[in-house]
Each structure stands twice: as structure tokens, then as C-alpha cells.
Amino acid sequence: MSDGERIAPAQLGLGDMDPEEFRSAAHRVADRVADYLGELERYRVLPDLEPGEIRALLPQAPPQSPEPLDDILDDYARIIEPNVTQWQHPGFMAYFTSMACGPGILGEWLAASLNSNVMFWKNAPASTELEERVVEWLRAMLGLPDAFDGMFTDTASVSSLLAIVAARHAVPGLEATDRGLGGRAGVARLRLYCSTEAHFSIEKAAVVSGIGRSGVRRVEVDEDYRMRPDRLTAAVAEDRAEGWLPFCVVGTLGTTSSTSIDPAAALAAICEREGLWLHLDAAYGGTAALVPEMRSLLAGWERADSIVVNPHKWMWTPFDASLLLFRRPEVFREVFSLVPEYVRASATDAAHNYNEYGIQMGRRFRALKIWMMIRYFGAEGMARRVREHVRLAGRFAAWIDEDPDWERLAPVPLSTICFRYRPRSLAGRSHEADVARLLDTWNQAILEAVNASGQIYLSGTRLRDRYAIRVALGNLRTEMTHLERCWELLRAASQALDSRA
Ligand SMILES: *Cc1c(COP(=O)(O)O)cnc(C)c1O
Numbered sequence: 061m062s063d064g065e066r067i068a069p070a071q072l073g074l075g076d077m078d079p080e081e082f083r084s085a086a087h088r089v090a091d092r093v094a095d096y097l098g099e100l101e102r103y104r105v106l107p108d109l110e111p112g113e114i115r116a117l118l119p120q121a122p123p124q125s126p127e128p129l130d131d132i133l134d135d136y137a138r139i140i141e142p143n144v145t146q147w148q149h150p151g152f153m154a155y156f157t158s159m160a161c162g163p164g165i166l167g168e169w170l171a172a173s174l175n176s177n178v179m180f181w182k183n184a185p186a187s188t189e190l191e192e193r194v195v196e197w198l199r200a201m202l203g204l205p206d207a208f209d210g211m212f213t214d215t216a217s218v219s220s221l222l223a224i225v226a227a228r229h230a231v232p233g234l235e236a237t238d239r240g241l242g243g244r245a246g247v248a249r250l251r252l253y254c255s256t257e258a259h260f261s262i263e264k265a266a267v268v269s270g271i272g273r274s275g276v277r278r279v280e281v282d283e284d285y286r287m288r289p290d291r292l293t294a295a296v297a298e299d300r301a302e303g304w305l306p307f308c309v310v311g312t313l314g315t316t317s318s319t320s321i322d323p324a325a326a327l328a329a330i331c332e333r334e335g336l337w338l339h340l341d342a343a344y345g346g347t348a349a350l351v352p353e354m355r356s357l358l359a360g361w362e363r364a365d366s367i368v369v370n371p372h373k374w375m376w377t378p379f380d381a382s383l384l385l386f387r388r389p390e391v392f393r394e395v396f397s398l399v400p401e402y403v404r405a406s407a408t409d410a411a412h413n414y415n416e417y418g419i420q421m422g423r424r425f426r427a428l429k430i431w432m433m434i435r436y437f438g439a440e441g442m443a444r445r446v447r448e449h450v451r452l453a454g455r456f457a458a459w460i461d462e463d464p465d466w467e468r469l470a471p472v473p474l475s476t477i478c479f480r481y482r483p484r485s486l487a488g489r490s491h492e493a494d495v496a497r498l499l500d501t502w503n504q505a506i507l508e509a510v511n512a513s514g515q516i517y518l519s520g521t522r523l524r525d526r527y528a529i530r531v532a533l534g535n536l537r538t539e540m541t542h543l544e545r546c547w548e549l550l551r552a553a554s555q556a557l558d559s560r561a
Pocket residue numbers: 156214215216217218259261312314315316341342343344370382
């Protein structure tokens with residue numbers, strides 16, 4: 061067949077793909093995806109690539125005339141699919157899990173076909189009301205009170221930014237929303253508090269919202285990497301005495317490095333006493349609350365002014381979906397509801413006009429994929445899966461603890477383990493600094509060796525200036541066998557070091 065024959069008639073006209081052609085192509089894409097998900101493990105989780113290799117396979121200039129769909133799909137299968145880092149792979153244990161479950165992928169596909177832009181009710185009635193319902197469902201599934209309203213955003217970074225801007229707006233007499241912060245005599249510098257372990261998105265939010273990086277005060281953590289409430293209290297008092305204007309505390313429930321959980325109840329008590337906005341970044345850790353017996357880890361989080369939990373992390377939702385919950389929706393509306401006439405004409409108070417609560421006017425229809433996922437698994441089914449990940453993490457932690465040549469570097473409250481290789485043979489060595497450097501080098505080498513296997517992908521972090529390897533669980537496809545494989549690879553890499561030493 062010549063290329064000319066493989067070009068569909070619709071490609072030569074003025075309109076879109078023909079529905080029947082779409083149907084047959086869609087069946088092929090469905091088969092491709094099912095094969096991909098079924099045979100993920102034939103791919104390296106971390107592809108072996110140098111920067112620029114993929115660009116070199118892609119033509120420099122765009123095609124001027126139509127190309128056969130077969131060729132496009134073939135190139136996808138040949139160039140793209142094998143050469144992404146496989147976030148869906150059961151051996152992906154780096155960072156935090158961010159996998160897309162089957163019902164979520166289907167929901168994403170349906171949402172793409174509707175292309176419903178959830179800016180305000182009139183333009184998106186069913187999608188707006190489904191978002192309202194799904195936010196209520198998740199709130200209930202997390203055990204949080206009805207007092208929280210909320211919405212979906214793209215990422216935790218943006219959810220936290222919106223919360224911090226709302227917190228800034230809520231400072232009495234500041235009028236930052238209307239008057240800005242610069243060039244105003246008699247206005248104190250705003251101060252925001254988070255722990256030394258908080259995610260860098262909080263600092264970015266401070267940059268964007270005019271607080272500035274120096275307006276962020278990092279509060280010390282305890283031996284388990286949790287924010288110390290006594291240090292927070294002292295910092296607020298010290299800042300007030302020096303003329304700062306404290307306005308917001310950001311606690312982290314499940315820090316990125318060690319998954320430590322700041323004491324939410326103690327932070328809430330301080331914020332209530334000091335008149336500060338409490339925002340809780342539970343992007344990863346909040347999902348633990350799907351399991352009723354784990355909620356005590358987060359006790360007190362229900363007293364926050366705002367909370368972020370990412371369904372696109374440990375809740376298996378295709379990227380992106382971040383849940384932002386807040387107690388005072390009116391504060392968000394006061395900041396973000398700059399509604400022009402053509403939008404106001406269709407506004408109604410009986411339903412959310414979601415563009416009035418955040419930066420974006422146009423918004424993706426994220427609720428559909430989450431609704432499909434919750435219905436497919438059921439709330440109990442989701443809790444069962446989270447519980448299993450915590451169980452697997454406990455098993456892995458026990459292997460580390462039982463092996464005298466390895467040591468755990470942080471508690472494991474959730475599904476992530478931080479540890480390092482530290483052979484017994486080093487015990488008697490004097491020069492502490494040399495040993496510390498040696499351990500860092502060895503553990504980095506172990507991590508690289510495991511990642512080079514293509515079967516398992518791990519990340520590293522620094523905890524108290526010690527290099528730590530991280531195993532983060534939460535992928536629905538990860539089973540005990542993958543965990544065993546990971547442990548085997550780690551030990552084999554450490555033995556290879558020993559034989560070189
Ligand atoms: C992953 C993570 C973030 C950033 O999440 P995005 O959705 O990628 O912006 C922020 N905070 C914590 C604690 C995280 O784990």
C-alpha cells in the first residue's frame with residue numbers, strides 16, 4: 061500500500077477525524093494500552109539513555125501534509141513508550157508513587173473526549189456537581205469533617221500556593237489582595253513557618269505570593285524529623301518582638317525525605333492561640349487516612365484551615381489531581397473572584413463556580429477519573445490497598461533491621477523506608493569523618509547499581525547529612541516478589557562493593 065492509500069479521506073478535508081475511523085483507531089489504542097499495562101516488566105523502569113537521543117529520532121521539521129495514523133502509532137510504540145521512565149512499573153520505588161490505575165485511565169480518556177472546561181457551573185453543570193460530590197466523598201473517606209469545602213487543582217504546589225495567598229488575605233487590616241505588599245510604610249514583613257523538612261513548593265509559594273524566601277522561617281525538627289512545637293512557639297515570639305508579622309504555619313504530614321509527620325494537634329493549638337493560618341501539606345501522607353486505624357497519625361489535622369492531599373500520588377489517580385480542602389471558602393472567593401460581566405451573568409450561588417477559588421479560569425475535569433476509581437475499588441477496597449502497602453513497608457523495614465550490615469535512618473510511619481548499608485566491619489574504625497564519607501560513597505554506588513539493573517528504580521536523600529537510600533511503596537502493581545527482588549539487588553550491590561574493597 062502506498063502512503064497515499066493509507067491516508068484517511070478525512071485527513072485531506074477540512075474537518076476532524078471521521079467517527080468510524082476514530083472507533084477503529086481507538087480500539088487499537090485500547091489494545092496498545094492493555095498490552096503495555098500487562099507487559100510493563102519487559103521494559104527497563106529507568107531507560108538507558110543519554111540526553112538528546114530521542115530528539116535525534118524525531119524529525120526537525122513538522123510534517124506539511126497528513127501522515128498515516130499507522131505510522132504515528134508505530135512511532136509511539138517504537139520511540140516513546142519504551143523510552144519514558146516507567147512510572148507505572150512495579151519496580152518504580154523512587155520518589156513517591158505516582159501511578160495511574162485502570163479505572164482512572166478510563167476516566168481520563170472520557171474526560172478528554174468531553175473536554176468539559178470546569179470554569180463555572182453554567183459551562184459545566186454535571187462536571188461541576190460531580191466535582192462537588194467527589195470532594196465530599198474524599199473528605200468523608202479521609203475522616204474529615206463537613207466543615208471543609210474544597211476543589212481539585214493540578215498539583216500540591218499550586219494547592220499550597222492558593223492556601224498561602226488565602227492566608228495572606230486573611231491577615232486583618234493588611235489588605236494585601238488590593239494594595240499589594242511593596243512600598244507601604246508601616247506594614248510589617250510577613251512571616252511563614254514550616255519545618256526544615258518541608259517541601260520546596262512552600263518556598264516557591266512564598267516567592268510567588270510576595271512573602272519572599274526570607275519571609276519563610278524554617279523551624280527545627282526533632283530526632284524523628286518532625287517540626288518541634290516548642291521551637292515554633294519560640295520563633296513566633298522572637299519574630300513578633302523583632303517586628304515581623306507572623307501569619308501562617310505550614311505543617312507537613314508525610315515529608316518528602318523521610319515521611320515524618322508533624323504533630324498536627326500541637327501546631328493547631330499554637331495557630332489557634334497565635335491567630336495564624338494552619339495549612340497542612342499532606343500531599344503523600346494524607347492518603348493514609350483512608351485507613352481508619354491509621355488516622356491517629358494525623359490527629360489534629362481536622363483543625364487546620366486548609367489541607368492538601370494528592371490523589372495523583374498514593375491514590376493511583378492519573379496525573380494530575382490535587383485535592384485542596386479549606387474551611388473558609390469565602391476567603392478564597394474574596395481573593396480570586398474577579399468575575400467579569402460575561403462570566404457573572406451566568407453565575408449562581410447554588411453551585412460552585414470553581415474559577416472563583418483559584419488562579420485558573422479554565423480547569424480540567426479531574427473529578428471524573430477519581431469518581432470512576434472510587435466506584436471501581438470502593439472506599440474499603442482503597443483502604444485495603446493502602447493497608448497492604450504499609451504492611452509491605454513494614455516487612456522491608458524488618459529486613460533492614462534484622463541485618464546487622466544495614467541500618468534504618470528514619471521511622472517508617474507510612475510506606476517509605478530510608479536506610480543505608482553500614483557493614484559491621486566498619487564498627488571498630490576510628491576516623492569518623494572518613495567513615496561518614498565512605499558510607500555516602502558506598503550507598504550512592506549501591507543505588508546506582510540497583511538502578512542500572514533496569515528492574516528497580518530507587519531514589520536517595522540526605523538525612524542529618526547522611527546519604528540515605530529510599531524505597532517508596534504505593535504502586536498497585538508492586539508485590540512481595542518485587543520487594544524481594546529489590547532487597548536482593550541491594551545486597552548484591554553491597555557484596556560487589558565488599559569484594560572491591
Ligand atoms: C510531592 C509533594 C509535593 C509536590 O507535589 P506536586 O503535586 O508535584 O506539586 C509537595 N509536598 C509534599 C510533601 C510532597 O510529597
